[in-house]
Amino acid sequence: VPSSPTVDVAGLAAAVGPEAVVSDPVIRAAYEVDWTRRFHGRAAAIVRPRTVDGVAATLAWCNERGVAVVPQGGNTGLVAGGVPVGAAEGAIVLSLRHLDAVGPVDELAAQVSVGPGLELDRLSALAGVHGFEFGVDLGARATATIGGMVATNAGGIRVLRYGAMRAQVLGTEAALADGSVVRHMAGLAKDNTGYDLTGLLVGSEGTLGVVTAARLRLVPRLPDRLVVLAGIPTVGEAVEVVAELRHRVDGLDAVEAVLGDGLALMHDQLGLAPPFADAGGVLVLVEWAGRGEPPSGLAAVLERYPSAAATDPGGRARLWRYREGMAEAIAMVGVPHKLDVTLPAAELAGFVASVPAVVTAAVPAARVHLFGHLADGNVHVNVTGADVDDERVDDAVLHLVAEHGGSISAEHGVGRAKAKWLGLSRTASEIAAFRAIKRALDPAGILNPGVILT
Amino acid sequence: VPSSPTVDVAGLAAAVGPEAVVSDPVIRAAYEVDWTRRFHGRAAAIVRPRTVDGVAATLAWCNERGVAVVPQGGNTGLVAGGVPVGAAEGAIVLSLRHLDAVGPVDELAAQVSVGPGLELDRLSALAGVHGFEFGVDLGARATATIGGMVATNAGGIRVLRYGAMRAQVLGTEAALADGSVVRHMAGLAKDNTGYDLTGLLVGSEGTLGVVTAARLRLVPRLPDRLVVLAGIPTVGEAVEVVAELRHRVDGLDAVEAVLGDGLALMHDQLGLAPPFADAGGVLVLVEWAGRGEPPSGLAAVLERYPSAAATDPGGRARLWRYREGMAEAIAMVGVPHKLDVTLPAAELAGFVASVPAVVTAAVPAARVHLFGHLADGNVHVNVTGADVDDERVDDAVLHLVAEHGGSISAEHGVGRAKAKWLGLSRTASEIAAFRAIKRALDPAGILNPGVILT
Numbered sequence: 001v002p003s004s005p006t007v008d009v010a011g012l013a014a015a016v017g018p019e020a021v022v023s024d025p026v027i028r029a030a031y032e033v034d035w036t037r038r039f040h041g042r043a044a045a046i047v048r049p050r051t052v053d054g055v056a057a058t059l060a061w062c063n064e065r066g067v068a069v070v071p072q073g074g075n076t077g078l079v080a081g082g083v084p085v086g087a088a089e090g091a092i093v094l095s096l097r098h099l100d101a102v103g104p105v106d107e108l109a110a111q112v113s114v115g116p117g118l119e120l121d122r123l124s125a126l127a128g129v130h131g132f133e134f135g136v137d138l139g140a141r142a143t144a145t146i147g148g149m150v151a152t153n154a155g156g157i158r159v160l161r162y163g164a165m166r167a168q169v170l171g172t173e174a175a176l177a178d179g180s181v182v183r184h185m186a187g188l189a190k191d192n193t194g195y196d197l198t199g200l201l202v203g204s205e206g207t208l209g210v211v212t213a214a215r216l217r218l219v220p221r222l223p224d225r226l227v228v229l230a231g232i233p234t235v236g237e238a239v240e241v242v243a244e245l246r247h248r249v250d251g252l253d254a255v256e257a258v259l260g261d262g263l264a265l266m267h268d269q270l271g272l273a274p275p276f277a278d279a280g281g282v283l284v285l286v287e288w289a290g291r292g293e294p295p296s297g298l299a300a301v302l303e304r305y306p307s308a309a310a311t312d313p314g315g316r317a318r319l320w321r322y323r324e325g326m327a328e329a330i331a332m333v334g335v336p337h338k339l340d341v342t343l344p345a346a347e348l349a350g351f352v353a354s355v356p357a358v359v360t361a362a363v364p365a366a367r368v369h370l371f372g373h374l375a376d377g378n379v380h381v382n383v384t385g386a387d388v389d390d391e392r393v394d395d396a397v398l399h400l401v402a403e404h405g406g407s408i409s410a411e412h413g414v415g416r417a418k419a420k421w422l423g424l425s426r427t428a429s430e431i432a433a434f435r436a437i438k439r440a441l442d443p444a445g446i447l448n449p450g451v452i453l454t
Numbered sequence: 455v456p457s458s459p460t461v462d463v464a465g466l467a468a469a470v471g472p473e474a475v476v477s478d479p480v481i482r483a484a485y486e487v488d489w490t491r492r493f494h495g496r497a498a499a500i501v502r503p504r505t506v507d508g509v510a511a512t513l514a515w516c517n518e519r520g521v522a523v524v525p526q527g528g529n530t531g532l533v534a535g536g537v538p539v540g541a542a543e544g545a546i547v548l549s550l551r552h553l554d555a556v557g558p559v560d561e562l563a564a565q566v567s568v569g570p571g572l573e574l575d576r577l578s579a580l581a582g583v584h585g586f587e588f589g590v591d592l593g594a595r596a597t598a599t600i601g602g603m604v605a606t607n608a609g610g611i612r613v614l615r616y617g618a619m620r621a622q623v624l625g626t627e628a629a630l631a632d633g634s635v636v637r638h639m640a641g642l643a644k645d646n647t648g649y650d651l652t653g654l655l656v657g658s659e660g661t662l663g664v665v666t667a668a669r670l671r672l673v674p675r676l677p678d679r680l681v682v683l684a685g686i687p688t689v690g691e692a693v694e695v696v697a698e699l700r701h702r703v704d705g706l707d708a709v710e711a712v713l714g715d716g717l718a719l720m721h722d723q724l725g726l727a728p729p730f731a732d733a734g735g736v737l738v739l740v741e742w743a744g745r746g747e748p749p750s751g752l753a754a755v756l757e758r759y760p761s762a763a764a765t766d767p768g769g770r771a772r773l774w775r776y777r778e779g780m781a782e783a784i785a786m787v788g789v790p791h792k793l794d795v796t797l798p799a800a801e802l803a804g805f806v807a808s809v810p811a812v813v814t815a816a817v818p819a820a821r822v823h824l825f826g827h828l829a830d831g832n833v834h835v836n837v838t839g840a841d842v843d844d845e846r847v848d849d850a851v852l853h854l855v856a857e858h859g860g861s862i863s864a865e866h867g868v869g870r871a872k873a874k875w876l877g878l879s880r881t882a883s884e885i886a887a888f889r890a891i892k893r894a895l896d897p898a899g900i901l902n903p904g905v906i907l908t
Contacts, residue, residue: 108697108799155644180883188796189830190609190864192657193879194888194906199653203646220701243562247674250744342642345562376643410644425647429634434648440894452648
């Protein structure tokens with residue numbers, strides 16, 4: 001990790017073009033803090049290139065001088081991976097927002113090439129014009145950029161059907177730490193010519209290279225949708241229902257859940273009335289998408305429970321409100337610890353049963369809120385009533401996750417905020433292999449120091 | 455690359471257990487030649503461990519002494535990646551056949567853990583007992599092992615629907631060159647805790663580590679199937695039909711093609727009569743799988759062409775014979791050059807039109823046979839009438855692929871046979887990154903020298 005030398009910003013501006021370099025503290029400020037405002041630091045300068053050559057020149061200049069670089073996309077991350085804090089204090093922030101070019105939609109291949117600065121909702125709109133969709137969708141769609149989503153292997157609500165970002169990225173162009181550019185953008189369905197460099201860059205959180213373009217898979221837009229909200233008595237039974245649905249029903253787009261006090265919380269905070277009588281236990285939302293009538297297996301499984309269903313856009317949105325309202329309702333209670341974890345299906349019920357007591361044992365005033373992507377075993381553990389910097393909360397939850405064989409980061413990434421707990425999910429041998437790969441591609445350690453590896 | 459020192463086989467046997475080490479030349483012989491019998495070399499010994507510890511001990515012993523190791527699975531490869539030839543002459547062959555353990559099928563997660571020595575058809579049978587299938591299927595299913603399929607990122611006929619091996623492998627256990635073992639087998643759907651080591655090992659052809667177990671995704675077994683064989687006048691039109699089918703029809707399992715003289719060849723060599731009158735142009739095979747009636751869009755697209763269809767197993771097998779008979783018919787003409795390439799959809803027609811003339815310009819007596827996985831742009835270019843070691847054929851075809859923006863290896867891998875042409879599909883910067891990763895994980899260069907990187 002470089003020791004934050006004083007950066008010759010004028011020299012950097014001369015090397016990469018003065019129009020791309022910002023050192024004005026007022027403009028810098030927006031790049032120096034994450035959107036939750038929890039993590040804030042100081043950048044030597046912000047570089048906002050418009051071309052891959054500008055990105056490469058920035059990296060080459062910094063690499064020669066041992067200057068740390070923090071790549072930044074839409075700055076919607078939750079783990080301090082895109083702001084100059086900790087080991088990256090005083091770094092250059094490399095904003096990819098201006099690389100937002102969009103290539104023509106290739107209808108024959110169902111693909112499109114885009115720059116990392118493109119926002120998710122702009123990509124989705126573009127795909128829609130051509131009768132396609134993009135396979136990943138998530139709450140921050142208006143501000144999250146493709147580059148940040150690639151860097152974090154973003155997941156969201158449709159991983160069940162289409163996989164996470166890694167499954168959508170068929171090729172990349174990226175600048176490596178030394179300023180060399182690797183480009184492999186043909187997007188071929190089968191292409192076994194060497195190591196999966198694209199897959200390695202996806203999810204590397206800006207520590208191995210900076211993606212400057214991505215070749216993305218598009219999926220057909222499906223005309224018909226059904227959303228069912230059902231109340232299932234226990235987590236264990238909900239997990240079994242999900243397995244049965246996955247086995248019997250083709251075309252599931254999402255299976256989400258609100259657990260614990262979620263329904264009461266949304267009632268109290270948002271005035272949201274229960275969606276149906278007897279709404280207790282786990283609130284499970286199932287979305288199917290396809291053509292024509294929904295498969296009969298879906299109704300056959302869910303008719304055992306109290307439920308509500310909708311096929312029209314307004315009705316579907318009303319049902320989704322019970323899932324998407326959770327973040328808003330929690331924010332009205334207080335600034336939460338946002339922990340994003342995955343449990344094996346067989347361990348989910350045990351984890352959910354244990355987590356409130358484990359948290360209150362660490363911080364008695366704390367309150368636990370649970371929701372997430374049930375089909376993926378992905379639980380968003382939100383904790384209010386504890387100071388957001390009180391790491392006893394994170395420590396207690398993440399240790400419990402590890403005891404149940406889960407992952408301490410489902411989709412938000414490790415960043416700087418969780419790096420100290422990486423050993424809960426990864427062995428020493430794995431971390432040694434990560435370090436070897438990191439040294440191989442970034443020998444001077446300039447790329448996003450402190451992220452993933454401490 | 456190690457310089458093949460004389461190997462102390464007795465010392466190796468003492469280190470890893472004498473029962474695992476074979477030096478008898480008669481037994482060795484089967485491991486020293488590939489199944490096409492084109493590539494044959496000499497191994498210092500064959501090591502056949504029964505445990506991950508045996509694999510790790512073998513690697514640690516070889517790593518300390520700079521002894522090259524060639525991992526071998528079912529030995530069904532086509533690119534000399536699993537036999538001790540070229541830079542691996544005199545190496546240890548590390549057979550993974552005896553690591554064929556099968557864990558219980560996890561029905562809740564739709565996953566199973568298996569050893570690398572398990573054959574594909576045994577995995578498929580096991581999955582079937584529990585109502586599942588495995589997402590990858592290919593012709594060599596009786597002998598190909600999961601380990602070899604992981605190492606080569608095997609593709610086959612259902613990549614369109616389920617992706618290649620990389621998409622099925624949710625976790626791995628692997629021994630690295632120094633004998634350390636990395637293990638990450640929870641198979642969690644969302645798990646962003648560091649670099650995608652599993653994805654990197656998949657397709658690395660035994661050059662970065664030796665996979666000793668894999669956590670595999672299973673997919674629901676679908677009860678209903680329809681196969682349609684259609685004659686489409688031109689390659690260009692066939693490519694457009696595929697795009698339309700992909701856009702309008704859910705549940706496509708495979709879209710295959712027989713091109714050029716294929717139908718005539720199968721008639722002449724196998725006595726196979728045309729499947730329907732007016733069978734000219736490109737013979738396209740479409741398989742749908744799902745529940746209940748096939749979607750109407752499938753018939754709507756294909757009824758424009760002469761065709762035959764079947765839903766019963768016998769009828770489907772008869773139609774598949776027109777695609778699967780190709781390899782057999784070609785083998786009756788002569789020992790073919792087997793080139794396995796991918797073209798972008800928009801380039802496929804141009805490539806197919808050019809390839810016969812390009813090949814006969816290099817070797818006038820040569821004859822070109824074309825078939826493959828149409829939806830993936832994956833063409834198997836088989837060339838008879840030219841000596842199988844006459845590299846002018848390979849050189850001509852692979853250069854033409856590169857001119858059309860394709861990949862010189864679709865699913866067979868690079869191995870040793872294609873390593874010299876890697877630069878046609880990958881840039882110098884990419885190959886430099888591959889070398890850096892290789893050095894990081896295998897500093898002594900013992901793992902499968904000469905494969906992928908020369």
